[in-house]
Amino acid sequence: MFSKELFRRWTYQVFAPGVLLREKYNAFRELLRYDDACLELIAAIEDIHYGGAAVDWTRVVHLTRRLRASVSELVERLTRLSPSRHLDLPEYARKVDFYVQMALDLPAGDMSPPFVVPLADVAGDVDRAGGKAANLARAAAQARVATPDGFVATTGAFRYFLEACELRPAIDRLLRRVDLSRPDEVADIAAELRRRILAAPIPEEVAGPLAAAAANLGRNPDGSGCLLAVRSSAVAEDGRASFAGQYQSLLDVDPAEAVAAYRQVVASKYSAKAITYRVLTGYGDDETPMAALFLPMVPATASGVLYTRDSADPSAPMTIYAVPGLGADLVEGSASPERLVLSHDPPHFLLDRQTLDAPTLSEAAAGRLAAMGLRLERTFGAPQDVEWAVGPDDAPVILQSRPMAVEGIPTLPAAPAPRVPQGLIPLLTGGMRASGGAACGIVRFAETVFDVESIVPGTVLVTPTLPTALVRAVDRLAAVIAVSGSRAGHFASVAREFGLPVLTGVTDAFAALTENTEVTVDADATAVYPGRIAALLARPSAPRAAEGSPVAARLAQLTPLVASLTLTDPSSPDFAPDKIRSLHDVVRFAHEKAVTEMFSLVGESGRGLTSARRLRSHLPLTMYVLDLGGGVFETAATDKELRPDQIKCAPMWALWSGLAADDAPWPPGPPITDDEGLDRTSGGIFLADSKHLASYAVISDTYAHVMLRFGYHFTVVDALCGLDENQNYVNFRFKGGGAAFGPRTLRLACVRRVLAHFGFSVRVSGDLLDASLTRIPEQVAQKRLAMLGCLLAATRMLDIRLPSETEADAWVEAFLQRTDR
Structure with a gap:
């Protein structure tokens, strides 16, 4: 195949070089694209990676796959341009591509049966049962605390469901559109994902065992029936990130409706708030497969949350938040609970109690809860956030245990400097610190129903409660001030993970604050000040929730393979395929070599110009033009010669406008030809206007490759000039002269100074000058080409006419004054 391509190229080069030029040009244009x-x-x-754009991992995968495909096409186009060169480039490009693919790949998850297993069988098995179920089973088995019996629909069941219903491709296509800077679109994507999940049938391999297990769990030992709780238990939930309140839990489920309830829990994985939270905490969708935990309903007289340690202080006490009945309103942030503080170590003395009405939890039950909490903390090796319920027998039952996101209470020196300007009176004080820190932002009210999508970055939201829906705006909120709710709510847990200041129990918030005013919220001091208080905002902020996440780790591995640039100097001997270390290196190498190939498009022999037409003009030079397509107006299609006004090619016309300008400083002299070429001919074999001795231009609509033969020196201009400034460039080469080396060098120095003034990157070696200007707007490219035309006219025979450096300086100054407008 490769030999055939070389033979074909050789045949074209000998017998039809014009065809080869067009092929190379077309390959070049495609390569630039x-x-x-x-x-x-x-x-x-x-x-x-670097800018922190909040998108789903599937978008990274999609972008990288497109990049890999484009790089492959790029390498193929370079091969078409120069099939005998850079033969090892494809091999090194494939090597980098292999490492990129490794950085993208995630281990395939298990989807083998059994799909339904007893809760007791999955203690600590997060991969199969998810965080919530694995922790609860471990709490029973290792911490020896009372928990309900139950069963788990495994992550394998979830994967099998998606595979059997062919949902994964559609899910990935939708998720790759997720961009948290466009919350309206996130909501639409989430709605479509949930619609697809809820419309899909649960495979019988999953539905059958699940229904049977639910029917068995729904029968009490005495033969009576009981209702079930169906709770999410995704992988990564209740782990490094809590996912508190992001997925759906269903209570009082009839066992006959267990399969439908399972489908709803699975669909909740794709709610807008769950997607937002998962992206912000740095997990891919494949890394958080959903398991579901089925438990019998506990007849709760009281329920709530226990924090085994409410701060980073090892001696901090335990805190219990309790409400009558079920605790859904508590964790949803709409209830203000009873609060009990107990000593951390046994015998767990009651240190403080804040009761709104009648006491909810007995002191004895609180002590038993504290003892259970200590066992859980020791078992899991970290402070725990524990959900519990107490039945009619006053015996606590543990429903969930997860790591507690503790905070350090700020400590002040004995004689602190003023933290706020002296005499500044806070707008309000009081309430409770649900999540610490300080922030400044603009006050906005959400007195009744509010649109989460409409929350703008930097908002200090004043709200009656702390609903978990606020998670969808956690990256846009500066702080939250709530009338009710508590530190025990799910949103408060999420806020602590993100370092978002939250105050609760601020009953006069709506009266004390004014919308659209700037305030500083100091949650640690439970105070809100007018304006921006720099001293408060100078404290270290909490780390981003995504730091140290799986996505962050993968991006750190992937980005250098994609974007680092090792090949920076095309003139270096290290600018070679074996030095390629990234896809960016492949792109840079291919682009530089493609431009070099086009820069030497036609050799001195003039092959490829047999179909070129002479350009008639008043200038003292002979030029032939080869149109590769779109370079001249259609009216000139059949003309044997061309006039300058028939040129349509943007870069050629711009260059010619400089060469032929009325004030172009053409010095007197004979018509321009190739004197070196003429010296090499014998006895006038070639005519004076021979194509072999003339200047030439190979053009299209936006591309021009021009070789100008100016006596004993030659110039090459290679330019692309179109609407896309990322593709535009002007390359310029200037070499030789009829004078001695010293005067030639002096002229070259003048050219270099002019080009550097106009922003060109210039390199000089001996009497050869190479200059380039890249990625410039179309208008700028045309101006620079017109300047080059004027410069070429002005420098003809300048090496003979410049006697000294003083005259050279004056010449440069005069030229810039005439052209730099």
């Missing part, structure tokens, strides 16, 4: 696509994709991936 893929080059532009590659750079855009690299920039998008860098923006996610």
